[in-house]
Amino acid sequence: MHPLPDSRIDALLAEDAPYGDLTTETLGIGARPGRILLAARDAMVLAAAEDAARLFERCGARVVACTASGAALAAGAVFLEAHGPAGGLHRGWKMAQTLVEYASGIATRTRRIVEAARAAAPAVTVACTRKNFPGTKEVAVRAVLAGGATMHRLGLSETLLVFAEHRAFLDAAPAAWLADLKRRAPEKKVVVEVASVAEALALAAAGADVLQLEKLPPDAVAAVVRETRGLAPRPAVAAAGGVNEANAAAYAAAGCDVLVTSAPYFGRPSDVQVTLAPA
Structure with a gap:
């Protein structure tokens, strides 16, 4: 490291x-x-x-x-x-x-968390958020990597993650602003956070590269995975919000590509x- x-x-x-x-x-x-x-x-x-x-x-x-x-x-x-x-x-x-x-x-x-998740789905990725105690990021990142996970995002400067709080300020339809984001930053994947299965499917159809499912239970995550499997290209599915050692296996078994967690920091x-x- x-x-x-x-x-x-x-x-x-x-x-x-x-x-x-x-x-x-x-x-x-x-x-x-x-x-x-x-x-x-x-x-x-x-x-x-x-x-x-x-x-x-x-x-x-x-x-x-x-x-x-x-x-x-x-x-x-x-x-x-x-x-x-x-x-x-x-x-x-x-x-x-x-x-x-x-x-x-x-x-x-x-x-x-990594071991629990990979016991259910060996190929799943566990990624930790930037929710470390302020001022400790250098050490927190090293600890996450030592534990066998990766970083979900290091900060606001290197990733495109569109929250509902961003979308509240947009007037264009999802397909339009997604296309504009990809034109402006063609080397980046566009991640969108969603809070329901319906919202996930709508933004997947509009062209989102990654669906970040916030606090959806494993059965809802499985539904999103199932309903988006036929899209080309297929969006990656990330489960986020409340993922921990106790439920990591259930989320991994639901078929998502990434488990996004803050639990290791606490x-x-x-x-x-x-x-x-x-x-």
């Missing part, structure tokens, strides 16, 4: 210790050699381990072992080991631990155990 830039790593360190580590410095132990181990307290899917390693490196430590993000860890598995001066290890400790805990929580929930972090001691 593309690493966090050094400026972001430095900003994380500055957030926790903008003027140094008062306790470690006052105790006078900062130069003593030490070793830190990070381990999974419970089973989890690992995320952001490489960024945690770089936090320690920026603090003057040497990373001797680091498991790749995306690995499924058993309880007790050590995934990162670093050696260096106690001052550097203490400075990086809590930020590295917390970063991995939050990212791995997202990755673990993502993996569960839940407890994973638990990382830290052992920091003299070398």
Whole structure:
């Protein structure tokens, strides 16, 4: 995965210790050699381990072992080991631990949804929304990818997703504004969010490339899939709104192409155990 830039790593360190580590410095132990181990307290899917390693490196430590993000860890598995001066290890400790805990929580929930969905439909795609906590997108995206999903959209700048709130301002018929969108952005697919089977079928007939079904139950999703199967080209069908680990298999079995979910962002972090001691 593309690493966090050094400026972001430095900003994380500055957030926790903008003027140094008062306790470690006052105790006078900062130069003593030490070793830190990070381990999974419970089973989890690992995320952001490489960024945690770089936090320690920026603090003057040497990373001797680091498991790749995306690995499924058993309880007790050590995934990162670093050696260096106690001052550097203490400075990086809590930020590295917390970063991995939050990212791995997202990755673990993502993996569960992916596995549940693909048990019912092996080819289905799980895509996470941009509904991460503001300011955490870089880490959230890395966690989603580590969990085996993809991003539904990174933001407003790169995708065409037409909501009902957009259509409220349009006077033209759907076929006309869809054709105009495709003319203006010919390399983009046009996604439309709809809230009923009838609306989905009308916009499919008008030329939508992707139907994003908002909060429709699995049987309604199956109806849209069935009724649009004969169109050429056939629009892709995405189920969105309320998709989670408990219902992912039902939505996947309904025949949709994509499950769009925000569920991985909401839940407890994973638990990382830290052992920091003299070398």
